[in-house]
């Protein structure tokens with residue numbers, strides 16, 4: 001068991017987040033969770049990669065990731081409004097890691113969550129979304145736990161190299177320590193920039209509150225409308241079993257549970 | 265003539281006129297005849313010759329017990345109204361729509377959570393209908409692509425014209441690559457005008473992004489509104505959420521759109537044909553690089569009540585709490601409780617379901633010894649299937665339940681546990697024999 005063979009290269013893509021209330025730049029929540037996943041992975045050599053303009057606000061936010069216990073971050077310099085996919089893809093293709101971890105959606109810009117998919121397409125790597133945990137990596141195959149709705153988990157195996165994305169279901173990111181964040185190195189490098197023309201043509205505005213859906217009741221008379229508005233929720237047409245033995249009742253319930261697939 | 269009268273309203277202006285004219289010699293006989301058709305009482309409302317509704321206040325109402333004429337405006341007493349109306353209301357009001365020769369297709373890939381259309385899917389189908397029905401001269405058809413087994417019988421009611429249903433072991437679990445291969449085949453064969461997917465983390469969000477990239481389209485994600493726009497390439501403009509819900513992006517609607525829940529009203533007036541289609545060329549078998557090892561057993565007690573999938577809820581009717589907890593463990597259900605059970609100290613406060621507790625969204629909610637007070641029923645409004653065990657066949661929970669078993673809670677739960685354990689033992693035995 002040589003330590004070298006168990007060591008794996010992990011690149012975490014990090015972006016500049018946006019505080020939901022104040023709108024200030026911060027480390028993005030999902031990306032920070034991605035860093036957390038990488039840091040807790042045994043034998044991982046983690047590097048951070050960011051593409052974007054170099055300015056003070058973003059430096060502050062990026063140092064937030066460094067404060068989690070990393071000593072450097074590579075920033076691929078890109079002008080404001082550039083499509084960062086080609087730059088990141090080239091950067092990753094030049095020195096390919098075994099695992100790329102990204103957040104599901106950015107907190108600024110279009111925030112479409114398309115970037116990891118575009119990278120996967122470009123690099124030809126498999127992608128797994130909604131990751132909750134990396135259980136282990138062995139012989140170039142990663143065993144992952146994917147978060148399903150309703151608190152459920154699914155175990156997947158994926159051949160490396162691969163891209164995985166994390167969202168709110170991944171473990172919380174650790175605190176960022178100020179001193180180490182100051183001391184760590186923020187390296188810059190250049191890459192050709194491709195401008196995102198389409199985004200420039202769209203109209204962006206602060207999110208409007210979505211209208212609340214009204215319960216529309218189609219009824220002829222006022223009495224029907226009132227009845228519908230005041231009605232208790234009723235399944236209607238339910239099956240009623242009276243005068244059955246407990247065994248028969250239990251059988252009927254078991255059948256329904258199986259049909260619904262909630263019984264494992 | 266009376267024999268071949270169907271339910272359609274026939275207007276006889278002459279008779280209506282006589283019915284209005286109290287001085288006409290035939291007035292009484294005509295009133296009686298009209299009354300017969302309407303089912304007792306004379307016609308109280310009719311369409312006048314100039315298209316104005318006319319009312320006869322003398323014809324409505326009835327003579328009360330004290331000999332005084334009473335008019336009940338609550339609508340229970342419907343006699344004397346226009347003939348046929350009462351009967352029509354009872355009938356199904358949906359209009360059947362068949363689109364024989366669609367000008368274009370709108371492809372929708374619903375999530376089908378648990379084998380049924382989710383609310384999100386229905387909203388999305390409503391959106392698809394808006395795209396398909398915008399121009400009555402060029403009607404489009406909505407094509408739904410459904411993977412795996414389904415048990416939804418209301419596909420037509422949800423607005424599906426064509427159905428491509430694919431059942432194969434390759435589509436179970438997490439299988440984006442196999443599904444994408446099918447969607448690529450659909451694209452080649454049917455070339456839909458629009459692709460709509462739900463932007464839900466369960467499936468649509470992932471599959472939709474993969475699809476868009478493989479079609480080389482830049483999708484709109486988080487779409488929550490569309491409007492017609494003559495200048496846009498596809499004739500529509502959409503509003504989408506961006507930047508962690510803090511931005512609204514207005515842009516022309518692209519071919520692939522991932523829409524949020526409540527992006528449109530679900531279909532509720534028409535019934536579509538949901539005609540089965542199939543692919544003439546089998547999509548290629550993809551060697552998946554991602555292997556699904558199946559779901560992992562999670563501790564049901566650790567799952568938040570609000571998002572639990574299967575809840576076993578106990579109320580005042582549960583006497584044997586040890587048996588109840590044992591049943592929850594065996595069924596791997598998350599435990600819930602009614603307020604009385606919580607107040608009496610049998611369950612923790614955070615387990616209370618209802619108006620002042622948690623609003624649950626379980627797919628199966630099993631209520632044991634719960635009477636179904638309105639405060640409790642409010643909390644389970646969004647549950648799909650409700651099963652109840654109760655001693656009282658007249659309680660409100662039974663009206664809500666999809667399956668109600670009348671009997672003693674403890675005995676039925678014990679029987680259920682026994683059957684489940686027996687079945688598991690058989691299955692395990694079988695597996696062991698296979699392995700040996």
Ligand SMILES: Cc1cc2nc3c(=O)[nH]c(=O)nc-3n(C[C@H](O)[C@H](O)[C@H](O)COP(=O)(O)OP(=O)(O)OC[C@H]3O[C@@H](n4cnc5c(N)ncnc54)[C@H](O)[C@@H]3O)c2cc1C
Nearest residue numbers: 579580581602603618619620621633634635637655656673
């Ligand atoms: C402001 C307000 C807020 C409230 N909020 C909530 C809330 O959030 N959630 C909530 O649950 N309640 C709430 N309540 C209380 C609610 O009104 C009811 O009192 C409560 O839900 C009743 O609980 P229960 O059904 O368990 O008990 P009961 O009404 O006593 O029903 C017990 C049922 O068990 C059956 N039973 C008895 N013995 C057996 C047996 N051996 N086998 C099978 N069945 C048996 C009986 O037939 C009966 O139907 C609220 C009340 C108020 C005033």
